[in-house]
Amino acid sequence: MAKTGKKSTTKWILLGEAKARAFEAYQKTVGSGHADELAERHILTRIQSGQTRWRCRHAEGAEQELVGRPDFFRNEPTAREAQLAADAHIMRRNHVTIDWANSSAHRWGIDVYQIEVASDDLALPVADDGDEDPTVAKVWVRREARSLMRTGKLEGVRFKTQMAKLLIAAGREKGLPEVRVPYVADNLELWDCWPISKIKILSAEFPSNLDIPIWIFLRPTSRDRR
Numbered sequence: 001m002a003k004t005g006k007k008s009t010t011k012w013i014l015l016g017e018a019k020a021r022a023f024e025a026y027q028k029t030v031g032s033g034h035a036d037e038l039a040e041r042h043i044l045t046r047i048q049s050g051q052t053r054w055r056c057r058h059a060e061g062a063e064q065e066l067v068g069r070p071d072f073f074r075n076e077p078t079a080r081e082a083q084l085a086a087d088a089h090i091m092r093r094n095h096v097t098i099d100w101a102n103s104s105a106h107r108w109g110i111d112v113y114q115i116e117v118a119s120d121d122l123a124l125p126v127a128d129d130g131d132e133d134p135t136v137a138k139v140w141v142r143r144e145a146r147s148l149m150r151t152g153k154l155e156g157v158r159f160k161t162q163m164a165k166l167l168i169a170a171g172r173e174k175g176l177p178e179v180r181v182p183y184v185a186d187n188l189e190l191w192d193c194w195p196i197s198k199i200k201i202l203s204a205e206f207p208s209n210l211d212i213p214i215w216i217f218l219r220p221t222s223r224d225r226r
Helices: 015-030 032-048 078-086 136-150 160-173 180-188
Strands: 010-016 054-063 096-099 104-105 109-118
Touching: 010 015, 015 032, 015 109, 136 160, 136 180, 160 180
Parallel strands: none
Antiparallel strands: 010 109, 054 109, 096 104, 104 109
């Protein structure tokens, strides 16, 4: 019996939507003044490094092999582009032009339309929960997830239901409102708690003064070794 292929679970969103999400994330951390620039830089840097996968629904031109590759978005000439520039005796500073609003881009010899990126690869910054009600599930779940991550209690967690049960147990110990396992499990991705690698520990949550016994910094002297 032939084995059926595993269906891909990758969620693809248009480049414009990815930028909108990044803008919202940076708006919460740095404000509106710099959010647009940082959003574009964040997405572009991750695509260029291969950390964020991309594809397009349509492409026109000779350089079809660049579709889906990080090279397309790097501001460097391909071998063919360099040769064309040399033959034409011209120098190009910008090798790729991106139309964020229309999710399209252009290079010398190829145009790509309806660019999509893998939403799970965005790795957007997470803002502090600030003045949000600490008893609201989406707030305390994120906080407890960071706490469990920091203390190493998420090692070995493989399923969302496992994660949800751990979070609910942690919330119950602190007297937080009771929530159901399916509700938490279904919202872990939305709350940036799944996959576990998306959980970001805020710098403010690290202890400012570690209670470490001073004796561990003292080296034994030759007299102590006798």
